[in-house]
Amino acid sequence: MTRALVHLRRAMHWARHAGPARLVLVAAAILGIVAAVRPELLTSQDPNAINAHAILVGPSWSHWLGTDEEGSDVLARIIYGTRLDLLLAVGSAGIAGLVGFPLGALAGYRGGVTDYVLQSFAISTLAFPLILFAVLIVASFGASLLTLIGILAFLFTAQVFTVARAQAKALREREFITAATVSGIRTTHLLRRHLFPNARGPVLVLLPQLMATAIIAEAGLSYLGLGVQPPSITWGTILEASENYYQQQPYYAVAAGLVVTVSAGLLMFAGDVISESLDPRRRRAAAAWPPPRASTAPSGARPAPATKAAGPPSPTSPTRGAASLSPVIAGPGGEGGGSS
């Protein structure tokens, strides 16, 4: 009970300092996850209900976005369609991240023949048009969600690989990586502690963008009939079905199109916000997650023992009496202070 209260207080503290961009993204993420996991919480309508008396009618109190050609509620279909779209987006981008990132970072760090072969392979993969590739694969394996995830994961892996490789290649030349090598850090630790964390930023920006691409690609492929097959509902299948009726019931097509556009846009935007939160150089103190507990002292305010009083006054504890009156240039660590 009290624990829940503490969490709530911390969440509210975070929300107050997060800024509108983060709030919108978090709200959208919660909405998306709820729609995927428990769609019945968001609508009382059955997405597959057939109603011969309400075919292609406009918005009303019972059908907020109207109905489709079978009399089903459009809003309910969109909500229920979230599940497969999210699965596709998270699945394909997730696989790409888990496979492409370590592979790319390692190849870029190590270099050599393996790197050359993998990079050539990745480049040739990227040179291949997505739609053509999808048609080929779907023609061989049949249209299904798994095929779709496989196609996208494969293409995305090449993209993640390329980005991670470039990062690692640049990092390899940096002095702190050299310094870690020189101080005898084991290669596995060097990769895990220094290389991967410093290489992941651009990949974390890329992953939500890949998820957006996945949603758009799903819409496109479903439109061509290469995507998920009915009766499974995705935003792409809704969009495909709506095209013949946009004059009778414009809300049908517009809603399906908008939901694809808006979610793709939010995902694109999310990448940058995520990378900002993870990079200590760009992190805004208040907006980091998890937020600091109110009770803990601010970091850096380590109470200096009396013997250390010779140093300049700590910038985080300006109330240390006489010490704060002495000029900052005093003491052996005179160049002290941070630049920030």
Added chain:
Amino acid sequence: MSGTVGGLVPSESEASSGPLFYVDQLSVTFQKRGRLSAGTGAVKAVDGVSFEMGVGECLGLVGESGSGKSSIARAMVRVIPSRGKFVFRGVDFFGLKGEALRVARREIQMIFQNPQGSLDPRQTARQVVREPLVEHGLLAVGQVEARVEELMDQVGFNWALADRYAHQLSGGQCQRLAIARSLGLGAELLICDEPTSALDVSVQAQIINLLKDLQQTNRTSYVFISHNLAVVRQLATKVAVMYRGRIVESAPVAELFGAPKHPYTLELLGYEALELTSAIGPARPGPGEDLTIAGLSSSGMTGCSFAPRCPYAEERCTREAPLPERVTDLHMVECHRWRFIEGADRTEGDDGAVASH
């Protein structure tokens, strides 16, 4: 180019403790090669360099940009491939592999030119110092924190900043951290690659004093790379002057600054005298001189590499590469003409530098 043996710069403290290490015929070659194009030649950044050092000594390595100073440093800590020998306390460091190499790395540490760049931007000051201690398992878990604080004290790192990241620290504090990191491993040899050139002048002095203190208290030895001769003069016990990958002159510090023999050394010293007030940059190129690394393809070169710039050069200098010659026991010079410019003192060096403008 030369078939000389090692030990060109015998250690001063040889009799007492023996050499800490010696480097013999160290060469670093960079391949100029693209992915798709075949080999298009090689650049010899370091060309058969030999020296040795005793415990507590400091070898100042001076020379202009591109003379191979940093390549020597990087080759010695094995982050770039090289040929030659580096025997440290009787162990062939270049021959080590795997875990043996990792453990041996403790002894030979490096301080970099860019203090912020040598610290992981995602580590706090405390983590920077702690990491190598934990990695090498030098201390019981409970003692690590105390040791970290002790090290920070030793290098004069400001306590209050222990939980900050590198980008929140000044250059001087970062360099202190880097030194603390090396000290934690108990390094006997610290290779400093221009450790002060990125710092403010007042901070430079503090870092130099810190290194000097450690030299006395810990008997740490240094290979100190700098193009700032004033700094080298303060810290070094002997000095080696590099030009285009060769050590052209080496001598104990007093002798090198007092009685330099090589025309290039004269030029460096003269240049230093002229530009003493400004920060000392790479030496000015001579007329029509290409100082870039691309201009260093020395494979087809005959004769002394300094000859085109040398005010004392004669016909023989362009034809025949000079061999190392001993001026005194500890003073080596690589020049055909050093005997004839023997009388050159500081003032004449200045004149020479000005005249060749």
